Amino acid sequence: MTPVLRTERLEFLPYRPEHEDVFVALLRDEEVCRWMGQDLVPEPEIRALFRAILTEVYPQRRFDVWGLWLAGDYVGHAEVKPTGNVDGHELVTALAPGYWGRGLGGEAVRGLLRHAAENLGLSEAYGMVGAENTASLAMCRRLGFREVRDVVGDDGSVTKLVVISTKDPSAPADPGTAESDVRPAVTAAAGHPGDPNDPGGRGGSGGPGGGPGAGAPAPAPAPAPGGTVAAVAADAGAAGGAGSGVPAARAEDPV
Numbered sequence: 108m109t110p111v112l113r114t115e116r117l118e119f120l121p122y123r124p125e126h127e128d129v130f131v132a133l134l135r136d137e138e139v140c141r142w143m144g145q146d147l148v149p150e151p152e153i154r155a156l157f158r159a160i161l162t163e164v165y166p167q168r169r170f171d172v173w174g175l176w177l178a179g180d181y182v183g184h185a186e187v188k189p190t191g192n193v194d195g196h197e198l199v200t201a202l203a204p205g206y207w208g209r210g211l212g213g214e215a216v217r218g219l220l221r222h223a224a225e226n227l228g229l230s231e232a233y234g235m236v237g238a239e240n241t242a243s244l245a246m247c248r249r250l251g252f253r254e255v256r257d258v259v260g261d262d263g264s265v266t267k268l269v270v271i272s273t274k275d276p277s278a279p280a281d282p283g284t285a286e287s288d289v290r291p292a293v294t295a296a297a298g299h300p301g302d303p304n305d306p307g308g309r310g311g312s313g314g315p316g317g318g319p320g321a322g323a324p325a326p327a328p329a330p331a332p333g334g335t336v337a338a339v340a341a342d343a344g345a346a347g348g349a350g351s352g353v354p355a356a357r358a359e360d361p362v
Contacts, residue, residue: 109171110226114218117211119173119185122160126174129181130157138204144237144264171222175202175215182206187219190233192258192268196223197233212243213250224273231272238265247271 112119122130131153133139140147160172170188174181183202190197198219202212223229234252236243244267252269259265 108168109165109173110222112173112218112222114214116177117182117214117218118176119215119218119222120176121165122157122172122174124161126181127154127157130174130184133181133184133201133203136204139201142237142240142243143201144266175200175211177206177211182211183215185215185219187223187227187232190235192235193233193255193270195231195233195270196227196229197235198223213246216250220271220273229273231270234269234271236267236269238267244269 109121111121131150134153134156135147135150137147164170164172170186172186172188173184175183175185181203183200183206185201186199187196188199189195198216200212200215200219202215220232223232233255234247235258236247238244238257247269250271252271255268255270257265258268
């Protein structure tokens, strides 16, 4: 069962039926999609994806996916799920544009890392970040991620596969550390957040949701090079601003 998580400012809450509209608004935002590296998907498909999270991802315990809340306001999406690029798990985060630049992306990623270590028993976690998403890549470096390799999509786009120890002592502990303007990022994946059928990761394996990294059965979303749910992403300020597999979403870019 996906647990409720809390960081200094954020609440990670499992989605409920009444959250559908805010989830749809996030994944229909052009800036979020842009930094997630995916096309703007028709609203009916996003709604079907959200319902799949409730009816398939959670009941079947496929992976953990949350809505991110700040003082009662929905600010983004997050996921931790198996990735199709390596034998491991990917972090996915996506933040709404109005919350970029506040250091929330980095805070969200640190919360996911704690969950990965303490609740899932993982020693490391991965993220996917678009090569052009310099803000998110900078955020990932600050958090302690290191680049593993480039993943080239069918369209020729390049995404950086990054990895971090879930107990990396170099990861900043202060969630308030300002990270300039960040757009969604940490994980950018190919696919859509929460998608039950998406193993995550760019390179053609899936997308967020798996978040924003991280798939669900239901409509097969268009591939997204940068992913929402894939995680980490987004903050450097925006963490998720758009969306991300770990670092993908240009979160703070100003990711």
